[in-house]
Amino acid sequence: MADLHGVSLAMQTPFKDDGSIDYDRFCDLIDRYIDAGVHGVVISSGSGQHPYLTEEECNKLLSVGVERIAGRASVVMQTSALNMSEVLRRSIAAEGLGADAIMVLPPFFEGPVTDDGIFKFYEEVNKVVGIDIVGYNIPAATQVEITPELYRRLLELENFNYIKDSSGDMIKTQMLINEGGKVLNGADPIAPYAFMAGAYGAIWGSANFMPEECVELYNLVDKGKYNEALELWAKMFPSSTYLWYNNYIPAVKAAARYMGFDAGTVRTPLAEIPEESVKQLIKSLEPLKS
Template sequence: MYEKIRGIIVPMLTPFKQDGPVDYDAASTLVNYLIEHGVHGLFPLGTTGEGPLLSLEERKQLAQVVVQAAAGRVPVVIHSGAITTAETIQLTEHAQQIGARAAAIIPPYYFKISERALIDHYLAVARRLPSFPIYLYDNPGVTPNHLTKAMVFEIVEATENIVGLKDSSGSLEKLFAARQLRDNTFNTAIGPDGLIAAGVAMGLDASVSGNANVVPELVVALFNAADQGNLETARSLQDKLNIVREILQDGRDMSMFKGVLAQRGISVGQVRPPLPVANRDLFAQGWQKIEAILGTLEPV
């Protein structure tokens, strides 16, 4: 039986060198920084990781670097979603080959397809790798194709290796309904960082938190408080995280994540064009405010 992933899963930033290539050494450093700050899992090559801006070979190499750097200390779920079914299968097969715990697949982007075509897309990948765990990943903010509750249930019913749902739509209802799947073993992960306290307190298994790239200790503390039923502490920590979210623009501008993280001493370069870079004065200002918030956390 598949063991659920619980806790804070970080959709890792992708480091780039100044002249453009992926900085694989910096990626290993980022893996160690995140694990040392208590995160429970890693999720490279998603939206926060600028995955669609990388070539297939870059995606494969970075996935392998992350799995090797994690070295079994935490589970690694590779985002293997792509615009075609063939590429999605190729990236998912690679995730299995390198020893990732699982893969997560966003619906194909750019072209709007029918619900039947989207279901068939997932079935084709799952049936090609019947022994490899796969997560559905719904994020309607970056693709015109959306996974409804009924579609999730149909896909899971027709496969054996779809083990969980990572949902960035903000639909707690869909995640709560999905918990009952596979005899109540279905793995559920909330996407929006503003819903961590509410979602975890109501029994969701995990949070895939972009802000945890920069403030992993705060997000881990929030998850732990909500998971342990300490709701007063969870509410307080959620309020602090909400301030950080506003400073970092909550992932709307990945350059804020990268620029402020560099102020912490973890250099990951900047975003890959055509993504824009924020005013660099904001990075130091943002870190100064965030550092003060981190200073209020209770020692672990």
């Protein structure tokens, strides 16, 4: 089983002005994030604009990333797709290219609505890989929820050992934790409380612009230093909540530029946040510089 404890960076994908991927900058950023202490890297994450990358681009990012990371951190690859055969093909390729685990959304566009249907989907993925599967629970985006009851069933699958919970509902997060398995928090504004409740780690978009703080927060909670953790969290909270309630991915990119982790622009159809929003974002980042 892969060890995905701690902070796994939901890594941004660097783009050049013409929209092509900047692989050189990708490698440079990987080094900087690992130097900052991140425990893992999630390639082709939501923050990396997974829906707007081609399958070929995703595989190249993984190949380049695995080589660059060279065992210094765990590597998770998102293999989500609408087409079942594509999910399986991407998942098999990810294992072959050296990923430690794959992250897979449940079928999310006019897909199965019953627990039996969703279980069958993950069962098919489980059959074709020998690495860990990270289920991805983000009901606000998919309109599909992996409930505690369904999670309990999914844990019976040999490779389904993790779930990323981006529900943002601390009660539901605690319920998932209580089912066993390993829960990775994916909701920025509840990070310290999820860690205190027993989350195994996080897959974290905000680590693109404050990697050292995210890692330190996790480590402080892990050591039981809750007062120090909450003092740090007071500096992280304004930007975390700003992103959560605004245009998340373009805001992450803008914040990363401002904090010195420039990965270029977003790829269309996403657009940069407007100037007034940039001002609000920068204000939310100021406590990190104090």
